[in-house]
Amino acid sequence: MGYTPLQSPNRPNSAAHARRMGRSRRATRYGLALAIGSGALTLGFGAAGASAGAATAAAPGVTAKSITVGSISDISEPIAGLFEGAKVGTEAYFAYINSQGGVNGRKLVLNGMDSAFSSGTVTNEAQSIAKNDFAIVGGFSLLDGGEQAAVDAGKVPMITQVLTPALYLDPNVYSPIPEINGGEATGPFKWLKSKYPADVKALGLIGSNSAATAVTAEKTFRTLTESLGYKWLYAHDEGFATTTFLPDIIKMKNAGVKLVFEPTQQGAYISTIAQEMKQEGLNALLVSGGNAYEKNFTPGSAGNGTIVTGVTSLYEGQDAKVIPAVGTFDKWAKKVDPQTQLDLYTLYGWISGELFAEALKNAGANPTRASLDAALDKITSFNASGLISPQNPAKKIPGGCWIAAEYENGNWKRIPPDPKAGFVCSPGGFYPTNYKGISR
Numbered sequence: 001m002g003y004t005p006l007q008s009p010n011r012p013n014s015a016a017h018a019r020r021m022g023r024s025r026r027a028t029r030y031g032l033a034l035a036i037g038s039g040a041l042t043l044g045f046g047a048a049g050a051s052a053g054a055a056t057a058a059a060p061g062v063t064a065k066s067i068t069v070g071s072i073s074d075i076s077e078p079i080a081g082l083f084e085g086a087k088v089g090t091e092a093y094f095a096y097i098n099s100q101g102g103v104n105g106r107k108l109v110l111n112g113m114d115s116a117f118s119s120g121t122v123t124n125e126a127q128s129i130a131k132n133d134f135a136i137v138g139g140f141s142l143l144d145g146g147e148q149a150a151v152d153a154g155k156v157p158m159i160t161q162v163l164t165p166a167l168y169l170d171p172n173v174y175s176p177i178p179e180i181n182g183g184e185a186t187g188p189f190k191w192l193k194s195k196y197p198a199d200v201k202a203l204g205l206i207g208s209n210s211a212a213t214a215v216t217a218e219k220t221f222r223t224l225t226e227s228l229g230y231k232w233l234y235a236h237d238e239g240f241a242t243t244t245f246l247p248d249i250i251k252m253k254n255a256g257v258k259l260v261f262e263p264t265q266q267g268a269y270i271s272t273i274a275q276e277m278k279q280e281g282l283n284a285l286l287v288s289g290g291n292a293y294e295k296n297f298t299p300g301s302a303g304n305g306t307i308v309t310g311v312t313s314l315y316e317g318q319d320a321k322v323i324p325a326v327g328t329f330d331k332w333a334k335k336v337d338p339q340t341q342l343d344l345y346t347l348y349g350w351i352s353g354e355l356f357a358e359a360l361k362n363a364g365a366n367p368t369r370a371s372l373d374a375a376l377d378k379i380t381s382f383n384a385s386g387l388i389s390p391q392n393p394a395k396k397i398p399g400g401c402w403i404a405a406e407y408e409n410g411n412w413k414r415i416p417p418d419p420k421a422g423f424v425c426s427p428g429g430f431y432p433t434n435y436k437g438i439s440r
Helices: 015-021 084-098 119-132 146-154 185-193 213-225 246-255 267-282 324-336 344-361 369-376
Strands: 066-073 107-114 203-207 234-237 259-262 285-288 307-310 402-406 411-414
Touching: 066 084, 066 119, 084 107, 084 203, 084 324, 084 344, 185 307, 203 213, 203 267, 203 307, 213 234, 213 402, 234 246, 246 267, 259 267, 267 285, 324 344, 344 369
Parallel strands: 066 107, 203 234, 203 259, 259 285, 285 307
Antiparallel strands: 307 402, 402 411
16 A cells, blocks of 8 residues: 555546546647756756767766657557656656756656557567667556666666566666565554454455456465455455446445455546445445545545555645645646656656656766666655655665555645655555665
């Protein structure tokens, strides 16, 4: 729940849901050479312009005035606009940094590609990026495993959130929020147990079978929660074409479920679950990872009391007064794409861009992929200027701090334990407890 490995494309095949989700959006773009700037990073971007005059022929994508990186996202397929936010978020961060002079005197340029949900296309695009671009930054694809061969062969730094477990420990991958196959933060579950001791003894789950990573994540959550004393009374997965969950809800009600856990369904689906729970009189606590915190979670009063926990701030604007980076993220994402959903994937693109820029600043006046790797290997604490809890990208160790928020009449607000601008670190911990990260 600290971080949901996959918010799978479980989108209802109905006109009502399609209207609510609004994914088929097309937005105004600044183009590929986007202006960027970092205020919150205090990296001194632009300060080394005098020493960055000569292009480095040995580094693909590097010229005297710019650095081009690539990304691959599922945009046109399997659902129009599905992970377009990952591209928008990276573009937005680059626009922000370039507005302040770029990094060491160079502008950052994104060569954002569409996977078209084709494994062959992903493979070809990854090969093109490895040949022509400096690194992979941002992007989000259900088929990202198809990038690995080109990334490893070319030792291409890959700074992005990944879905394929084989990429989790790949030495060329640096995720702002590291993921571990079979691992998850335990703090939120310890807190839920202390706050709702009876409810955790009667848990029900409506999961997703639309992607193998979702099923794997659910198994991890089950093992973790049962180790803490949770009892699962009902569990069933649904596909992306599901439009009603009434059969599941009736069975959960009959089984005596008191806590409905939704770690892998999308916000639009969880909206339907909340409404149908009320319709059927299932008086249970509805709990999600960050996947319910999105514009498509619109259940009205039926969703009141829904709880989310996660390792991100309330980045859609609620935390803007206490975390300046939230306002910066929202402003530039909307500037690049006025119709942006400000969803989790947009945040992923932004924080990937920020991690890349932080390392690039320290990679030398004429950076190479090797010098970028060396700089990334030194980033053992990263919080994207407060947008996420502290993480360790270099050693691939996820952070153990988190926040909880509650839905009330269309709004999300932090709830205790609440450090206001930061994250809760006690209770903390990580499952499995023997995981210590990797050595670069």
